[in-house]
Amino acid sequence: MECDVLSRYMDLYLDGELAVQERVEVETHIRGCEGCRRFVTGESRFRAVLRQQMLAVRAPGSLRDQVTEKLKGHRRSSTPAWRPSIAYAAAVAGVAILGYLVIATYPKAQDPVAGAVAAHVASTGLEMSGDRDQVETFLRLHAPFSYRLPVADREGIRLVGARVTRLNGLPAVVYQYDAGGKMFSVAQYRIPEGAAEVQPRLDHQDGFTVATYPDRGLIQTLVGDLPDGEVSRIVPAAWTY
Amino acid sequence: MGLWPIGGRAREATRFDREAMPHLDAAYRFALSMTRDAAEADDLVQETFLKALRSFESFQEGTNCKAWLFRILRNTWFNKLRNGAREVDSDDAMEAIQDAALAGWDDRAFYRAPDEASILRATRDELESALRSLPPDFREAVVMSDVEGLTYKEIADVMGTPIGTVMSRLYRGRRLMRRRLAKAMGIDEVEEEAGGEVVQLFAARSKGEGGHGM
Numbered sequence: 001m002e003c004d005v006l007s008r009y010m011d012l013y014l015d016g017e018l019a020v021q022e023r024v025e026v027e028t029h030i031r032g033c034e035g036c037r038r039f040v041t042g043e044s045r046f047r048a049v050l051r052q053q054m055l056a057v058r059a060p061g062s063l064r065d066q067v068t069e070k071l072k073g074h075r076r077s078s079t080p081a082w083r084p085s086i087a088y089a090a091a092v093a094g095v096a097i098l099g100y101l102v103i104a105t106y107p108k109a110q111d112p113v114a115g116a117v118a119a120h121v122a123s124t125g126l127e128m129s130g131d132r133d134q135v136e137t138f139l140r141l142h143a144p145f146s147y148r149l150p151v152a153d154r155e156g157i158r159l160v161g162a163r164v165t166r167l168n169g170l171p172a173v174v175y176q177y178d179a180g181g182k183m184f185s186v187a188q189y190r191i192p193e194g195a196a197e198v199q200p201r202l203d204h205q206d207g208f209t210v211a212t213y214p215d216r217g218l219i220q221t222l223v224g225d226l227p228d229g230e231v232s233r234i235v236p237a238a239w240t241y
Numbered sequence: 242m243g244l245w246p247i248g249g250r251a252r253e254a255t256r257f258d259r260e261a262m263p264h265l266d267a268a269y270r271f272a273l274s275m276t277r278d279a280a281e282a283d284d285l286v287q288e289t290f291l292k293a294l295r296s297f298e299s300f301q302e303g304t305n306c307k308a309w310l311f312r313i314l315r316n317t318w319f320n321k322l323r324n325g326a327r328e329v330d331s332d333d334a335m336e337a338i339q340d341a342a343l344a345g346w347d348d349r350a351f352y353r354a355p356d357e358a359s360i361l362r363a364t365r366d367e368l369e370s371a372l373r374s375l376p377p378d379f380r381e382a383v384v385m386s387d388v389e390g391l392t393y394k395e396i397a398d399v400m401g402t403p404i405g406t407v408m409s410r411l412y413r414g415r416r417l418m419r420r421r422l423a424k425a426m427g428i429d430e431v432e433e434e435a436g437g438e439v440v441q442l443f444a445a446r447s448k449g450e451g452g453h454g455m
């Protein structure tokens with residue numbers, strides 16, 4: 001592959017739209033060509049900046065309320081035969097456990113998902129980057145609780161860094177992983193004494209897939225731009241219910 | 242799932258809450274990028290979600306709900322535009338302008354400069370106005386891909402165009418955006434020439450760096 005061919009392939013490469021064969025060709029070229037490497041790295045960093053900045057734009061609270069109201073109104077008016085009933089209560093309870101209503105009704109400060117998404121979006125500020133051994137060395141010194149690496153080693157998934165922080169007032173460790181060029185992060189904290197049991201759940205927020213699941217005394221929230229299927233392969237523990 | 246027996250209507254409503262509502266922020270961002278106006282974006286999102294709920298049966302489980310919402314949103318917006326007889330730039334005319342603007346442009350030059358002097362330090366305002374400056378079709382494609390992470394196929398479905406068109410809009414849109422961004426940040430040098438604008442980013446620095454090896 002020549003440099004000018006790479007220029008044409010770069011968008012498809014970074015967009016994840018290349019077939020394996022072409023991908024390998026691009027990567028081989030990048031390894032051997034410093035000019036192209038700098039080009040691709042620069043472009044990919046710019047995209048990360050763009051994405052991170054733009055994802056911080058969110059729907060105003062008033063809009064969220066208006067939409068919720070409108071939808072409620074529509075449901076009432078279009079379903080005269082259907083009255084709020086036990087079924088309705090059950091549906092709401094079901095959603096509260098499985099999905100977004102929990103975000104809407106949970107006191108914001110205690111919602112583990114909201115914090116984890118923000119942490120993921122801001123995860124450029126890793127305290128340390130390095131391989132598994134380096135991360136472990138760092139965490140042995142700094143982790144605020146007895147941490148456990150959340151994702152088992154496997155092909156195509158690499159631990160690339162971590163930081164110790166607080167999410168929603170709780171001490172937490174945020175791990176960052178590279179899954180074949182796509183970054184995802186896992187926030188981990190200890191389940192507070194006397195806290196309600198955490199149910200595994202899968203959400204989608206801001207284009208991220210968010211999987212929350214308890215694991216032997218710790219809560220983990222995976223946030224990544226990954227399809228659900230891939231998330232379930234990475235953390236089968238989240239799908240044991 | 243299915244922890245309780247749930248009636249059909251209620252289940253549909255639950256499914257909508259679970260599938261569509263998490264994309265409210267994304268829908269708002271997309272609406273903003275299309276309308277470039279907060280109040281219009283507000284209206285557009287409300288209308289979109291109402292329509293989406295009404296037609297939720299047509300949503301195919303397992304496909305990208307965000308893309309489905311974007312399609313409804315975009316169609317709704319264009320209907321409004323048509324009713325209000327607002328002007329929309331024609332694609333062909335815009336492409337001609339873009340090609341002229343991109344002529345002689347070397348996009349590798351962006352990343353030759355040290356970080357502090359590059360578009361990597363752009364603020365949100367600068368990024369937003371560079372996006373806003375793009376022709377609508379380019380802007381939409383760039384937002385859907387770079388910000389919202391849709392695949393080419395999903396973007397093609399939203400815009401109702403072949404994948405090749407998506408790729409070319411992305412290619413042009415991205416480069417034009419970076420160029421305008423650099424210009425706004427004062428990190429390129431623009432020279433007016435008889436034939437139009439010729440942009441030379443870090444002209445002096447990049448001399449002699451023309452070849453990239455291999």
Ligand SMILES: [Zn+2]
Binds near residue numbers: 029037455
């Ligand atoms: Zn090269």
